[in-house]
Amino acid sequence: MQGNVIPKSGEYRGAVPNMADYEAERASFTWEKARQALDGLPKGGGLNIAHEAVVRHASGPRRDHVAIRCIGRHGERLEVTYGELDERSSRFANVLSALGVQPGERVFALMPRTVDLFVAAMGTLKHRSVLCPLFAAFGPEPICQRMELGGGRALITTPTLYRHKVAGIRDRLPELRHVLLVGESASSGAGPDGTLDLDGLLGEADADYEIGATDPEDMALLHFTSGTTGKPKGAVHVHDAVVSHYATGRIALDLHADDVFWCTADPGWVTGTSYGIISPLVHGVTAIVDEGDFDAQRWYETLEREAVTVWYTAPTALRMLMQAGASMAKEHDLSRLRFIASVGEPLNPEVVVWGQEALGLPIHDNWWQTETGGIMVANYACMDIRPGSMGRPLPGIEATVLVRDENDAVEVGADGVVVEAGVGQEGELALRPGWPSMFRGYLGNPERYRSSFVGGWYLSGDLVRRDEDGYFWFVGRGDDVIKSAGHLIGPFEVESAMMEHPAVAEAAVIGKPDPLLGEVVKAFVTLHAGYEGNEELRLDLIGFARTRLGAAVAPREIAFDQHLPHTSSGKIMRRLLKARELGLPEGDTSTLEVRP
Amino acid sequence: MTNDEALQLMRSVLAKVAPEADLGEVAAGESLQEALDLDSFDFLTFVIGLAEGTGIEIPDRDFAKLATVEGCVAYLTSAH
Numbered sequence: 001m002q003g004n005v006i007p008k009s010g011e012y013r014g015a016v017p018n019m020a021d022y023e024a025e026r027a028s029f030t031w032e033k034a035r036q037a038l039d040g041l042p043k044g045g046g047l048n049i050a051h052e053a054v055v056r057h058a059s060g061p062r063r064d065h066v067a068i069r070c071i072g073r074h075g076e077r078l079e080v081t082y083g084e085l086d087e088r089s090s091r092f093a094n095v096l097s098a099l100g101v102q103p104g105e106r107v108f109a110l111m112p113r114t115v116d117l118f119v120a121a122m123g124t125l126k127h128r129s130v131l132c133p134l135f136a137a138f139g140p141e142p143i144c145q146r147m148e149l150g151g152g153r154a155l156i157t158t159p160t161l162y163r164h165k166v167a168g169i170r171d172r173l174p175e176l177r178h179v180l181l182v183g184e185s186a187s188s189g190a191g192p193d194g195t196l197d198l199d200g201l202l203g204e205a206d207a208d209y210e211i212g213a214t215d216p217e218d219m220a221l222l223h224f225t226s227g228t229t230g231k232p233k234g235a236v237h238v239h240d241a242v243v244s245h246y247a248t249g250r251i252a253l254d255l256h257a258d259d260v261f262w263c264t265a266d267p268g269w270v271t272g273t274s275y276g277i278i279s280p281l282v283h284g285v286t287a288i289v290d291e292g293d294f295d296a297q298r299w300y301e302t303l304e305r306e307a308v309t310v311w312y313t314a315p316t317a318l319r320m321l322m323q324a325g326a327s328m329a330k331e332h333d334l335s336r337l338r339f340i341a342s343v344g345e346p347l348n349p350e351v352v353v354w355g356q357e358a359l360g361l362p363i364h365d366n367w368w369q370t371e372t373g374g375i376m377v378a379n380y381a382c383m384d385i386r387p388g389s390m391g392r393p394l395p396g397i398e399a400t401v402l403v404r405d406e407n408d409a410v411e412v413g414a415d416g417v418v419v420e421a422g423v424g425q426e427g428e429l430a431l432r433p434g435w436p437s438m439f440r441g442y443l444g445n446p447e448r449y450r451s452s453f454v455g456g457w458y459l460s461g462d463l464v465r466r467d468e469d470g471y472f473w474f475v476g477r478g479d480d481v482i483k484s485a486g487h488l489i490g491p492f493e494v495e496s497a498m499m500e501h502p503a504v505a506e507a508a509v510i511g512k513p514d515p516l517l518g519e520v521v522k523a524f525v526t527l528h529a530g531y532e533g534n535e536e537l538r539l540d541l542i543g544f545a546r547t548r549l550g551a552a553v554a555p556r557e558i559a560f561d562q563h564l565p566h567t568s569s570g571k572i573m574r575r576l577l578k579a580r581e582l583g584l585p586e587g588d589t590s591t592l593e594v595r596p
Numbered sequence: 597m598t599n600d601e602a603l604q605l606m607r608s609v610l611a612k613v614a615p616e617a618d619l620g621e622v623a624a625g626e627s628l629q630e631a632l633d634l635d636s637f638d639f640l641t642f643v644i645g646l647a648e649g650t651g652i653e654i655p656d657r658d659f660a661k662l663a664t665v666e667g668c669v670a671y672l673t674s675a676h
């Protein structure tokens with residue numbers, strides 16, 4: 001597997017990498033030194049993400065530099081400079097203040113990818129409230145559950161999203177005091193009852209806002225992620241995370257001051273916040289934001305027209321581009337591109353190689369997750385690529401592989417010591433805690449947080465192995481969580497929604513391998529007596545799930561199965577269903593009990 | 597293919613991709629993806645369904661032309 005190597009010759013297109021030598025940087029890097037690249041609040045007032053991302057540029061020579069160039073759905077372009085973003089986000093912070101929203105309280109954003117989202121994000125952080133972006137493709141149920149768990153005090157959204165997804169669940173959210181509508185024709189007349197017109201409020205608000213003292217350990221961001229069981233988990237991140245956002249932008253994305261950077265992820269997922277919003281702004285570069293959905297032609301036109309230099313995207317998108325053919329890529333002048341990175345799920349070696357042929361550049365896969373807040377393992381501009389590998393740990397990050405026991409738990413000796421796997425041996429990817437963007441807890445669930453650490457390591461849940469040169473290779477998930485189009489989906493959340501349908505007695509949900517999405521969500525359902533598993537019911541169930549969960553989470557496939565496999569304690573054996581789906585040996589089924 | 601046939605085909609393809617979606621609620625020039633909450637993969641499946649239903653080969657570069665109801669109708673009725 002390690003036969004193919006894409007060597008780095010030392011000659012680079014456009015700019016010399018920030019990190020010239022991996023080993024040397026690793027030896028000299030400290031988080032303390034990384035922190036010195038940031039300003040900190042004046043008068044020793046601490047560290048605030050919005051100050052580093054906006055205020056310091058707006059009060060310096062980059063004031064008139066374009067911070068965001070937003071491409072609307074219909075191709076219209078809107079530019080906002082650092083100075084303008086500073087002013088607008090200050091107005092937003094003043095709006096929150098006037099409404100009585102307190103520092104530390106959660107402000108949710110359910111927004112399309114527009115300038116308004118950046119304004120809300122930076123304004124919320126200036127006010128020291130906690131930003132929690134939600135994916136606009138979620139259905140009402142995932143939105144409701146996350147807002148409930150997060151105790152959302154304010155919500156920023158559009159009139160359409162409010163009507164479709166929030167109005168119907170509003171009475172289940174007693175802690176939600178303020179709904180601010182923005183965009184579309186929000187300001188053309190009175191909005192629905194219980195909502196406020198954000199544009200009107202921004203227009204009346206003061207354009208100056210002084211950020212209050214911010215402890216680097218103050219909560220700044222809340223990102224929800226999914227586990228195998230139970231409700232979604234709200235990973236808490238603090239203002240100090242900006243040190244990681246800056247350092248990883250410099251090292252793993254190779255951001256330079258004059259870059260035009262396009263991160264294609266939606267801010268409803270952690271990548272779209274850490275690298276779609278914060279990292280490029282902290283570096284003072286121009287960030288491209290596309291409100292529109294994926295379209296191969298549109299994406300190539302965007303790369304060419306906007307002269308994108310650094311591009312951070314996802315395997316599903318790259319595979320869809322690959323499917324559209326290299327000839328489409330070659331019709332566009334992509335010569336300004338200097339560095340391409342990908343995250344979300346392992347990038348197949350063919351795609352890495354395709355990048356070189358079609359785009360003229362290899363694609364640099366990297367690995368991280370919601371809990372880590374920033375890139376942890378990566379392929380770098382200066383380092384040879386082994387296609388299919390996620391690369392090597394960032395300077396400042398200590399990663400290892402821990403041996404798992406027969407119960408799929410990390411093996412812990414009687415002395416509490418864990419066992420590190422040898423070269424080539426499979427185990428769980430683990431990280432030594434202490435980097436700035438590490439999550440500080442799961443909101444309201446300290447027990448689950450504690451159980452993420454064993455023997456002084458944070459357990460990622462991903463199975464990997466490490467080769468003799470320290471490159472990490474993804475093997476699979478260590479649990480039942482599904483990864484579709486780079487997004488984590490908790491099977492329990494989907495099963496719960498399916499079981500609300502009157503025909504469904506029980507549901508088991510797995511990820512089925514898919515050439516484009518990595519995995520698609522597939523549900524096996526047992527029907528109540530009197531229902532027949534026919535095509536009509538199948539479509540009804542799919543529509544039912546999509547209405548509640550949204551397209552990104554709902555199953556795309558449904559199979560009727562009146563005999564789902566259970567353990568003797570009554571738990572559904574998702575892994576057995578998956579093994580059957582893959583045609584694999586079913587493994588140890590000694591605890592299997594098939595109920596009549 | 598007539599306008600009505602094109603709409604009928606769109607409805608039947610959509611019923612498989614997104615059974616909950618109601619084409620009647622979408623304005624002629626509105627983005628299908630936005631109005632019906634279709635993600636990129638849904639849209640791709642929808643376009644493939646249209647191609648299979650008509651026998652027309654729809655290249656990736658034409659996908660943007662199919663973004664709206666009126667766009668789909670124009671494309672499908674003018675093909676061949």
